[in-house]
Amino acid sequence: MKTRSAAFIVVAVSAVVVAAVLALGGGKEDAKATTALPEIPGEPTVSVISPRSGARQTSHSVVVKVKIRNFQLAPRHFGGEPQLHEGHIRFSLNRVPDCVYPAKLEKAINSPFGNGRLIGRSFDYAEYSGPNGVLAERIDSAGSYSPATRPEIYYHALPPGFYRLVITLAQNDGSTTPFHAVTNFQILPKPGHGPKCTNGKVPSAKAAAFD
Numbered sequence: 001m002k003t004r005s006a007a008f009i010v011v012a013v014s015a016v017v018v019a020a021v022l023a024l025g026g027g028k029e030d031a032k033a034t035t036a037l038p039e040i041p042g043e044p045t046v047s048v049i050s051p052r053s054g055a056r057q058t059s060h061s062v063v064v065k066v067k068i069r070n071f072q073l074a075p076r077h078f079g080g081e082p083q084l085h086e087g088h089i090r091f092s093l094n095r096v097p098d099c100v101y102p103a104k105l106e107k108a109i110n111s112p113f114g115n116g117r118l119i120g121r122s123f124d125y126a127e128y129s130g131p132n133g134v135l136a137e138r139i140d141s142a143g144s145y146s147p148a149t150r151p152e153i154y155y156h157a158l159p160p161g162f163y164r165l166v167i168t169l170a171q172n173d174g175s176t177t178p179f180h181a182v183t184n185f186q187i188l189p190k191p192g193h194g195p196k197c198t199n200g201k202v203p204s205a206k207a208a209a210f211d
Contacts, residue, residue, distance in 0.1 A: 044071035098195035
């Protein structure tokens with residue numbers, strides 16, 4: 001009788017333990033199923049590491065470096081089908097005109113981020129943006145932007161002046177996304193070699209700080 005009672009107690013306790021495990025969600029397989037939830041990716045972002053906005057330098061070359069989050073650069077898929085949060089970078093560098101008419105300067109100052117922005121000559125050609133410029137010529141974007149499949153680009157032989165650089169994330173097929181960043185920098189002229197404006201134009205430096 002004692003043996004039979006002891007066996008009954010063991011069975012009863014085991015049943016209680018099993019019931020408790022089931023009530024708490026079961027064994028290891030169930031635990032994996034509840035914790036391995038798919039991650040929801042955040043929106044892509046791009047930020048400028050260098051040159052910092054407002055930077056001033058005497059060198060005629062600049063190494064642009066950016067930081068990207070939640071976006072995969074895909075060199076092997078360049079020019080291919082669009083994929084979510086995958087593609088390449090568009091670097092677009094323009095030099096602000098040295099001299100503009102007073103009315104245009106005033107418009108630029110009053111609407112620095114609008115239609116009045118001063119936009120000048122592009123430097124997205126092979127002679128300035130190197131291999132990226134060569135790729136731009138290949139895809140017919142020279143003079144508009146230099147594509148890159150790495151988070152950096154090297155511009156050289158830039159003349160003195162104010163520059164505005166727009167960095168935009170693009171899909172594999174080249175179509176743009178709303179994710180971008182902007183930085184402005186100046187390459188200083190030699191002392192006494194600043195711009196000399198004629199024909200009623202004035203220096204644009206006052207507006208270039210906004211551009």
